[in-house]
Amino acid sequence: MIELRGLTKRFGAVAAVDDLSCTVQPGRVTGFLGPNGAGKTTTMRIILGLAAPTAGTALIGGRRYQRTLRPLRQVGSVLDATALHGGRTARDHLLSLAVSNGIGRARVTQMLELAGLAAVAAQRVGGFSLGMKQRLGIAAALLGEPPVLLFDEPVNGLDTDGVRWIRLLLRQLAADGRTVLVSSHLMSEMELTADHLIIIGRGRLLADLPADRLTRSSARANVLVRSPRADDLATLLTAGGGCVKREDGGGLAVTGLDAPAIADLAAANGIAVHELASRQPSLEQAYLDLTAASADFRAGALAGESGAGR
Amino acid sequence: MTPAQLQSAQPQAPSPAARARDIVAFEWTKLRSVRSTSITLLVAAVVTVGASAVVARAVASTPTPPPGAFSALSVSFLAYAEYAVIPVSVLAVLQFSSEYSSGLIRTTFAAVPQRWTVLAGKAAVVGAAALVIGEVLAFGCFALVQAMLSGRHRGLSLAQPGVPGAVLAAGFVLCACALTALGLAAIIRHTAGAITAALAVIYLIAGLCLPLPSSWKADVGRFTIAFAAFQVTALHPQAGLFSPTGSMLVLAAWPAATLLVAGLVITRRDA
Numbered sequence: 032m033i034e035l036r037g038l039t040k041r042f043g044a045v046a047a048v049d050d051l052s053c054t055v056q057p058g059r060v061t062g063f064l065g066p067n068g069a070g071k072t073t074t075m076r077i078i079l080g081l082a083a084p085t086a087g088t089a090l091i092g093g094r095r096y097q098r099t100l101r102p103l104r105q106v107g108s109v110l111d112a113t114a115l116h117g118g119r120t121a122r123d124h125l126l127s128l129a130v131s132n133g134i135g136r137a138r139v140t141q142m143l144e145l146a147g148l149a150a151v152a153a154q155r156v157g158g159f160s161l162g163m164k165q166r167l168g169i170a171a172a173l174l175g176e177p178p179v180l181l182f183d184e185p186v187n188g189l190d191t192d193g194v195r196w197i198r199l200l201l202r203q204l205a206a207d208g209r210t211v212l213v214s215s216h217l218m219s220e221m222e223l224t225a226d227h228l229i230i231i232g233r234g235r236l237l238a239d240l241p242a243d244r245l246t247r248s249s250a251r252a253n254v255l256v257r258s259p260r261a262d263d264l265a266t267l268l269t270a271g272g273g274c275v276k277r278e279d280g281g282g283l284a285v286t287g288l289d290a291p292a293i294a295d296l297a298a299a300n301g302i303a304v305h306e307l308a309s310r311q312p313s314l315e316q317a318y319l320d321l322t323a324a325s326a327d328f329r330a331g332a333l334a335g336e337s338g339a340g341r
Numbered sequence: 342m343t344p345a346q347l348q349s350a351q352p353q354a355p356s357p358a359a360r361a362r363d364i365v366a367f368e369w370t371k372l373r374s375v376r377s378t379s380i381t382l383l384v385a386a387v388v389t390v391g392a393s394a395v396v397a398r399a400v401a402s403t404p405t406p407p408p409g410a411f412s413a414l415s416v417s418f419l420a421y422a423e424y425a426v427i428p429v430s431v432l433a434v435l436q437f438s439s440e441y442s443s444g445l446i447r448t449t450f451a452a453v454p455q456r457w458t459v460l461a462g463k464a465a466v467v468g469a470a471a472l473v474i475g476e477v478l479a480f481g482c483f484a485l486v487q488a489m490l491s492g493r494h495r496g497l498s499l500a501q502p503g504v505p506g507a508v509l510a511a512g513f514v515l516c517a518c519a520l521t522a523l524g525l526a527a528i529i530r531h532t533a534g535a536i537t538a539a540l541a542v543i544y545l546i547a548g549l550c551l552p553l554p555s556s557w558k559a560d561v562g563r564f565t566i567a568f569a570a571f572q573v574t575a576l577h578p579q580a581g582l583f584s585p586t587g588s589m590l591v592l593a594a595w596p597a598a599t600l601l602v603a604g605l606v607i608t609r610r611d612a
Contacts (some may be wrong), residue, residue, distance in 0.1 A: 080454045081447050082611035097454045100354050101363070108451055114444030116375060123374035131367035131452045133355060171448070 032057055032210055033078060033179060037087035040073050040234075047073040049234035050087070055212050057178070060205045062225030062242065063214040066322055070234040071214040072110065075183050079108055091179055103132040107172030108181040112164040112188075117157025121148050121167055124156060128171050138174055146170035147196075161188030169200070179210040186220055198224050218315035232322050242314065249317040254285045256293055257306040264302050271296050282306070364453060364462030368436075372466055378432060382474060385428040386481075392420030393482040397489040414497055414504065414576045417486040418479070418511050422570065425478050426543060429515055430522035433467045434535045437526035447612050456608045460527065464600055468520050475515030483508050503576050510573035510589065517592040518543050518566065524599030528606050542566065542595070563588070566595055 033055035040048040048070040055061045065071050076082040078089045080096035088095065091106055099105055115124060125139045143149045146166040151159070156167065165188055172180060182201075186194045201224055205211045215221050221228070221242070228245055230238040238245065246252065255278070258264045265275045265283055273288035285293060290309050297304045312320075355363070372378055396419050440446040453459050487496040499505050522539035529535040547567030550558050559581035562568040572578045572588035583591060 076447075076611070079447075079451050081450055099454065100360065102454060103452055106451075110447060110451075111444050114448055116371075116439060116443055116445055118375040118377060119371070120374065123370065127367055127370035127374065128448070128452050130370055131363050133359060133363055 032092060033181075033212060034090045034093075035074070035078075035087070036090075038074065038077060038084055038089055039086040040070070040077060040082065041085045046234050048077065048084070048231075051231065051234065051236055052087075053229050053236060053239050055210055055229070056227070057210040058205060058208050059226035060201050060211045060213060060224055061227045061229060062221040063212055063229050063231075064216070064218070064221060064318060065214075065231040065237075067216065068233075069231045069322075071231065072183055073234075074231070075108070075110060075181055075212075075214065078181060079106070079110070081110075101132040101175070103128065103134065103177065104175035105177050106179045106181065107175065107177040108183075109165070109168035109172050109185060110181075110183045112168035112185075113161065115156045115159075115164060115167070118155055120153050121156055121159070122152040124167065125171055125174060129174055132175055134174050138176075142170040142174055145173065162190060162193045165189055165193065165197075169197070178208070180204060180212070182211075182213045184215055185213060186215065186217060194220065218313070218318050222314040230318065230321060237321055245317045245321070246311040246314055249312050249320060251310075251312040251316060251320070252286070253310055254288065254290050254293055255306065255308045255310055256283045256285055256297075256304060257281060258283075258297065258302055258304050260302050263300075264297060264304075267296055267300055267302070268293060284310075360458065364458050365465055367449075367453065368462045368466040372436065372470065377435065381428045381432045385425050385474070386478060388428075389421050389424040389478055390481060390485060392424050393417070393486050394489065396420050397486040401489050401492065414483075414507055415571075415574065416490070417483040417508075418574050421478055421482045421511065422514075425475070425515055426518050427540070429471050429474060430518050430539045430543065431536055433471065433519040433522040434526040434532060434539055436463050436467055436523060438530060438532040438535050441530040442532060450612050457604050460600065460604050460607060463527075464520055464523060464596075467523050468516050468596075471519035472512060472516040476509065476512030478515070479508050479511035483511075497576075501576075506585075507574045507576060510585070511570075513589075514566075514570040514574070514592060517570075517596050520596030521566070521599045524596060524601075524603040527603035528599075542599075564591060566592065 035051050035053050038048050038051040039046060051070070051074060063071055063074075073082065077084050078091065078096060091099070096102060096106065122139060122143065125142060126136065129136065129139050140149075143152045146169055148163065148166055148170065151163065156164065159167065165185060169182070169185065172182070185197050185201075189197060198220070201211055201213060205226070213221075213224065225242050228238060228240060228242050229236070256264065261277075261281055261283060265277070268275050268283070268285055268288060271288060271292070273293070274286045276284040278284050288296075290307055294304060294307055396416060400416050437446075440449055449459060450456060453462070483499075487498065490496040497504055499508070518539075521542055522535070525538045525542065526532075526535035529538055543566050547562060547565040550562035550565060550568070553561065563572075563582040568582055569588035569591040572582050573585045573592065578585055578588075582588065
């Protein structure tokens, strides 16, 4: 479990992370989202003890990272997969990290196999593609079988197979009961991977909620209904508590009533329904709506709402 | 693994000895696993020994012998001081600066968040490597040069008083230079800047003392690495400078002070 309490990091007058408080729970993949410059990487660097917070604390398993001995057995992380010495082989890179935390050589071989790098283990990493470096980074993160994992943009530079490999791996790690925090700017990917979302903008918490709730609670979620007697149905639905908007092409966009309620109302009044569909915005759309709001005064209100909802 | 097992997976805290073993193994694995290490050391050894032979041949062929036994000893280290110190100091700089330039330093600090421990580990590995190389080259150059001079009955042997100490001290000079360079690299982070700073500290400060009036030259110069290195490797130390023991302290103080500042800086700076 990762706990952030009032975490703040200022660079001069600019607050990269601004009073951020949230908890990352084990057993699920938590997506850490936000526009570029929102403070995701800075937050992860503070969690890993690489940067000192101006105020607040970041605890992993109730402990500051800097106080952890042999931390690779507690926390695995990939911040920048390209941060490697090009002249070192993949095996030696992993071996150096393994010995630094008292981890046996057998794990190095296992992780090379897991990451699909066994065949290139003796090659210098300078010649590796970005995808291979990402795999090597993940192999390093998993060396110590840590219960907590942090990945900063892990699917960057991966091909379709690689993206799928990461997705399944992250889901498996969470299913094992591990705490998995993954930052990304790829909403479509997070939609498939994350169970829970923490969204920040300008260093402040915008939302902390289950991934499906973000789309369901969006103002864009509605039900499309088509009927040959659209006018009658619209009157009926409005009377029944719904809010009806006419769309181009004769459809009705209904909010305030769900699809079964609409169908029941229509059936009870003998109105034929030709089409009935619940529509949710994509995670990307819901996210854009939310982060667009972070630019104005509503940011505080939204963060307050999500805070109260926890 | 179940969540319950994961929660209980708090391993016992490793002993200080185990942690020391970890960090030394970490830094040693990194040092030995890049090709530049062995290439640099090979070049350093070949060039130093080669240049020593050239110097010895030149000295041996001069019709008038240079004055005193002091020269016969210092000739052993002429080439060593130039051709071993520079590549080994550069290698020491790279131990930090290459990690900073590649971003690998963050991986290192994530693996061992106790930054004084990281600094101590790098210093132990680089210092030990430089000391071994230094002693091997110092004794090697001494043996080679004296063998070439002995044909002219100008050679020294290790049996003569003061000689073994001077040769041992010559090996230590390399260690002191390497550790000073390592500390400067931790402070400066950039390869080119750190190499410039290291060469300035090792050679340039002493060079700037040379044109000073003679009383100042000794007063200031005796605190420099180059003057101290000269004193500890000379059979007859120069008056006006620190004694060989005092000069050894100067040689130890430079890396100690540099590493201390390095530790204060890296523990306070975001990585």
